[in-house]
Amino acid sequence: MLFLGSIWKLLNLLNLNSLKILLIKKLPLLPTLLLVFGCESTYYDAMEKIGVHKRDILIDRIEDGQTAQEEGKE
Numbered sequence: 001m002l003f004l005g006s007i008w009k010l011l012n013l014l015n016l017n018s019l020k021i022l023l024i025k026k027l028p029l030l031p032t033l034l035l036v037f038g039c040e041s042t043y044y045d046a047m048e049k050i051g052v053h054k055r056d057i058l059i060d061r062i063e064d065g066q067t068a069q070e071e072g073k074e
Contacts, residue, residue, distance in 0.1 A: 044057070
């Protein structure tokens with residue numbers, strides 16, 4: 001939090017109110033993004049340990065998406 005306080009003081013000195021508003025609105029999204037991307041990499045690591053490679057997971061996702069798209073066209 002000390003780091004954020006320093007940034008806040010710098011923004012006050014530079015009179016960058018629009019950037020301060022942006023930080024207030026977007027900062028709560030940061031932990032969510034870190035959690036989502038952190039969980040995904042943990043998932044890939046766990047699957048790799050049991051022998052399922054990331055490329056195989058991605059190929060399956062692409063094939064599922066293509067199948068769903070074809071079903072949607074019908």
